Amino acid sequence: MTQETDMKYWLSLIFALALTTGGAVAQATEHKSKPPTKISFTDELPTSGNLVLGVYENSTSGRFADVINDNSDTGLSYAIKAAKFKGKKMTTQVITAPKGSGYDQILLVGLGKNDNSNTTLDWQNIGGNAVQAAIKAFKSAPTMAFDTPKDITANIAYGAKLGSYYFDKYYTDAKRHKHQPSITIVTADAKAASDFYQAELDPVANAVWYTRDVSNEPANIIYPQSFVAYWQELFDDMDNIKITVFDEKDMLKKGMGAIYGVGQGSKRPPRMMIVEYRGGDKGEAPVMLVGKGITFDTGGISIKGSDNMWNMKFDMSGAASTIGSIYALAGRGAKVNAIGIAALAENMPGGNAQRPGDVVTSMSGKTIQIRSTDAEGRLVLADAVYYGDVTYNPALLVDLATLTGSAARALGKDYGALFTRHEELTNDFVEMGKKTGDQVWPLPLNDNHFKAIENEVADVMNSGPTAPGASAGAAFIGAFVRESTPWVHLDIAGVGWNSKATPMKASPGSTSFGVQLMNGYIKKHFEK
Template sequence: MKAVLYSILVFFVTSSAWAQREVTFTDTVKPEGALIIAMRDNNPPQFLDALIGNDELLRLQRAIEASNFEGNAGQIATIYNGAIDFGEIHLIGLGDDLMKKRDWEDFGGYAGKTARTSKSDTVFVITDSDDIASILSAGFGAAIGQYSFDSYKSDTSPVSGTIAFVTQNSSTAIATYEDRYRHLAESVRWARDMQSEPGNILYPEEFVRRARELIDRAPNVSIDVLNVRNMEQLGMGAILGVGQGSTRPPQIMIIRYSGGRPDEAPLVYAGKGITFDTGGISLKPKAGMWPMKADMTGAAVVVGAISSIAKSREPVNVVAIAALAENMPDGGAQRPGDVVRTMSGKTVEIMSTDAEGRLVLSDAVWYAQERYNPELLVDVATLTGSVGGALSDEYGGLFTRDDKIADKLINAGELSGEDLWRLPLHPNHDKQIVSVIADLKNADTGAPGASTGAAFIGSFITAETPWAHLDIAGVDWRTDPLPTVPAGASGFGVRLLDQLARDMAVN
């Protein structure tokens, strides 16, 4: 029956075409398009008359006054009264505060969402700034802010056209956006797609196929995939144990980008890729199970990040490792109380089959160290619900024993708009994962905790390896949308890891 089901489902595969408006930049405005105007109060930008003409500006001002628009940050109003030649006029408030990079991204997110519903082929966006960095940030915000996962909706209208940000430096803006932001936006959208796909569509082999599509034509990239036989030969008993209850065999995907000098040690990202997590024999409650289609976010994030880095030709060596498995209950599934031997040689007693992410990562990080001797190893996982309880959906959890590494990652988070909060790794956490019958146990007697989960992964890190663990279980999926993040899959971590690689390339 399972084989028959597999043969049916394998043909029901779809992927989002990222149907949305293309972001571009221009120094001219044409009346046949729609218009979005950034407002700090109820007065349009001072140089708007040069773009639309003095008479049109006066008529627009009267229409704005009639709308009672105040220009508060994020306030949106739409004017459809034929005030000027533009068919649609949308006002978006900037507020009174000085704008930082993140504020411009948020404005762009609002503009992108507004433009998505416009009927015009071109939506022009006019702001009160001609600072190239600000305009680019707004453009990037628009690219990721208008994201919507609607691959399985049969009544969705196609979205096309452009959203054009007006700037006197349009040529420079276009070139810089293509080089720096377009690939990053593509990677964020791709990661969100992977998170959103249902478990019957996205499984380890399908994840690998789609990752190959994303990476296709990226320069200086090579890809290897470890199958079950390869993992058996390497002694990867931890990830094999997690995947043994599923008809979808586990895989490990390794993507290498060689943008730096041949003698430079790489930055290595390892991502947890549980394409669906039932909890295994330690079954999750039914109410909390459906979101576990996104338990592969860590893998999607590291693949998305390396794609952006490679396509932007950053001068740095990066390796992304996606540890992929499906955690299912079955007659052949791993049991609580089982003992597995990891690639490192350490044995692990399985206290909970629902603490599986740390198991797949234990083999992945050991492989990373043995093969690549990384300059820095960062693992990324939706590891524990407890980190979300501590940090809500505002911060990803950061664990490291190195203050300098913590500073690098926190700084990258601030620059990228994906904030981290450092949480403790105490020697007592190591004591809590010592097993009576094996070297380690994969969970304490209570629910799997964030610090003990980090300590477990840390027990597979050698003293010579600079390492950090990111637990993003609280920020991978949003109930309420943000200007640049939809309700649902966030893609959290792609921007952060992209920024970290760029920072390390410079330094």
């Protein structure tokens, strides 16, 4: 370090220590969360205002287009041709509504070819893109009309709901607000589309919405205990749910030295939240999801640089997606047993924080030398996956974690990294990722990675091996899962948040990565 850099480092460390060892905890202004957008269906076109209209490629006709044409003496067909709108998938264009139609403006939304070539994900993206284009053009999402079958219409609605998500609750200027309280969709078979949507898709959309909300909140609002309270309130009126919460005293009694050690440097103590959903047969082995929940990560004594530390509020994305996935299953009434564990801690450099070189004992009995306090996610997961594995004997154990920069650098914003000892699971996860948009890509995990984490002082070390960082991190977690248990590790460090908009995520921030993937995977492979 240069003298100037050295001074900046120590000043930042002193400042961080001051925040954690004295004074009142900073609190943000109270802001009530906005409820998810509500979707309603009708078979009647509105008679005035603005309208969003789905148009197939190279077509000016359709159930609703024909009604507008009749009212405007074929004015709509003429306007579409004059605008040279071809209806290609994911294209949009605003036109002045023809005289006699009763509307002011019409947003044309391209549906692509009417030949069943669109995937379910395509239809969802079309819905999200349509809403975002409407908000941009009209400052709101007017009624949307689509002449499509019920299941397609329902998936357009699903995309529209997620595409309308904006984390704008802290804006004091009302002009910046883009949240849509409701969206109406016109379709021929409104009841059938609504029934399908409400049963299968809206519960998942709500889970994604709440997962994004809790992840986007600042760390002075969401910390281990408030994370627990947030989800407890949401699960309160759901059937077949049991919630257990371990506090720091429970962790000490159970010998959970790994997660306790991470949280001991913060004034906000660690928590482990276990949510059991019992929708399957009694005694049937559950699917288990375990999520890394570092509600803020300073790096601890191995403190991070300050440039991008602000986004370490997203280091609990794995825990948010884990509990969000259980919320989706419970909302659908899925015929499966599933358990979610959120391993929650705030990694701070307080006076009681653990140090590099310390040795802790995990619940499994294995000892861990702390090489870096900034490799804390694998520590909280060590106790969580072990507890879940030996307590519930799961049919499948999946952990989700924003674990390593190595995975993010390898795969960027396109894929989550998948690691497993059970290669037969890989293809199914990859395929489901393609269908849901939560795409994953396999990275290697072998005996050398497990050997690399062995330590001369303790059984294993949490950082510092010569093996690739992402693989070593996966091996560390795998060391606390029985080899007989089917296990998948998803490193979502590169995909847990994104500053860019997508058709189904207009707001920068949380991607809720994993909720749609796990909902789809469990539905296909475990539900009856």
